[in-house]
Amino acid sequence: MNKHLLDRRQFLRGAALGLSLPAVSALTAIPAAAQSTTTGAPSKSAARTVKLPSGTTVPALGQGCWHLGQDRHPAATEEEALRTGMSLGMTLIDTSGNYGNGRSEQLVGHVLGGERQRIFLVTKVEGDQVAGDGIARACAASLARLATDYIDLYLLHWPVPSTEFASVVTQFEQLRGAGKIRSWGVSNFSVSQMEDLLRVPEGHHCATNQVPYSLNNRRIESDLLPWSRQHNIPVMAYSPLGGDKHLVVKDQTLAQIGSTHGCSAAAVALAWVIRGGNVIAIPESGSPEHVKENAAALSLALTPQELQTLDKAFPAHG
Ligand SMILES: NC(=O)c1ccc[n+]([C@@H]2O[C@H](COP(=O)([O-])OP(=O)(O)OC[C@H]3O[C@@H](n4cnc5c(N)ncnc54)[C@H](OP(=O)(O)O)[C@@H]3O)[C@@H](O)[C@H]2O)c1
Numbered sequence: 001m002n003k004h005l006l007d008r009r010q011f012l013r014g015a016a017l018g019l020s021l022p023a024v025s026a027l028t029a030i031p032a033a034a035q036s037t038t039t040g041a042p043s044k045s046a047a048r049t050v051k052l053p054s055g056t057t058v059p060a061l062g063q064g065c066w067h068l069g070q071d072r073h074p075a076a077t078e079e080e081a082l083r084t085g086m087s088l089g090m091t092l093i094d095t096s097g098n099y100g101n102g103r104s105e106q107l108v109g110h111v112l113g114g115e116r117q118r119i120f121l122v123t124k125v126e127g128d129q130v131a132g133d134g135i136a137r138a139c140a141a142s143l144a145r146l147a148t149d150y151i152d153l154y155l156l157h158w159p160v161p162s163t164e165f166a167s168v169v170t171q172f173e174q175l176r177g178a179g180k181i182r183s184w185g186v187s188n189f190s191v192s193q194m195e196d197l198l199r200v201p202e203g204h205h206c207a208t209n210q211v212p213y214s215l216n217n218r219r220i221e222s223d224l225l226p227w228s229r230q231h232n233i234p235v236m237a238y239s240p241l242g243g244d245k246h247l248v249v250k251d252q253t254l255a256q257i258g259s260t261h262g263c264s265a266a267a268v269a270l271a272w273v274i275r276g277g278n279v280i281a282i283p284e285s286g287s288p289e290h291v292k293e294n295a296a297a298l299s300l301a302l303t304p305q306e307l308q309t310l311d312k313a314f315p316a317h318g
Pocket of ligand 1: 064210211266289
């Protein structure tokens, strides 16, 4: 965890001041099941989707799996949570070969079953696995744990030195050519690392950059978010509820806004993260009830006044 935080600080170092909020973009449709909430509240807008550079459309809200399969909740409950999210339109699932030493991927593989075709499956390879044919070997191990024969999006979990980008991209492209992965991307990359990536051959095939983004952590608004919009590379927001240590789900302002929409504070926080049209949020929950709450964000439209209220309650550089 310390390494994780250190790396994240390194990633964030150098972020300049200045706020650039994404514009609200056109929304497209829509898993019908995502249009209702457990509270029975009517849907406020079409379910949000995000278009990847390849043209593939994915739901703006997926499901993170970092702690799944590791006894935080009973495995059956976590599996039910994932299935609940899938049935409510959260069909993008994010895991990693290193989450619980592969146990997260195994649980996801178990849940996928006959649903594989309608799931957009994301998993990751570590920076210390990229030497030689390491990515292909890590990919094969992930495919076995996930009990599938392809990964929709394969991410480099943390940056490696930029001198290694060309080799990483070559390996990703080989896997894509072999049909083992359908697209690839990166995670925890800064703007300058993204610029280095785009300089290597086929680096522009990068589908996304997965980084932390929530009301409690708005740092990417000063640089990476506008850069990503400009380059048409969607951001995938991890820890969109603030992560375990800075969860926003008990915040009173969020709860108050939620009460006017008939949804929870968590749903409001997630609707804020995906408000701009080029951000995909991947909240994690092993609780079916929480997942139902979260799914409401897919079709929740916050008003300009509510966005302003949240801007004041969670200042970008506070
Ligand atoms: N690329 C990277 O370096 C990186 C780093 C961190 C995370 N990630 C990815 O991003 C995903 C999400 O990030 P995260 O787990 O750090 O943070 P998060 O999604 O912001 O927060 C997860 C926490 O929120 C709770 N929660 C979820 N919905 C809730 C609700 N409606 N009400 C109350 N509590 C709720 C969960 O508990 P319950 O299970 O009890 O609901 C869990 O404790 C991870 O699973 C992983 O896939 C990627």
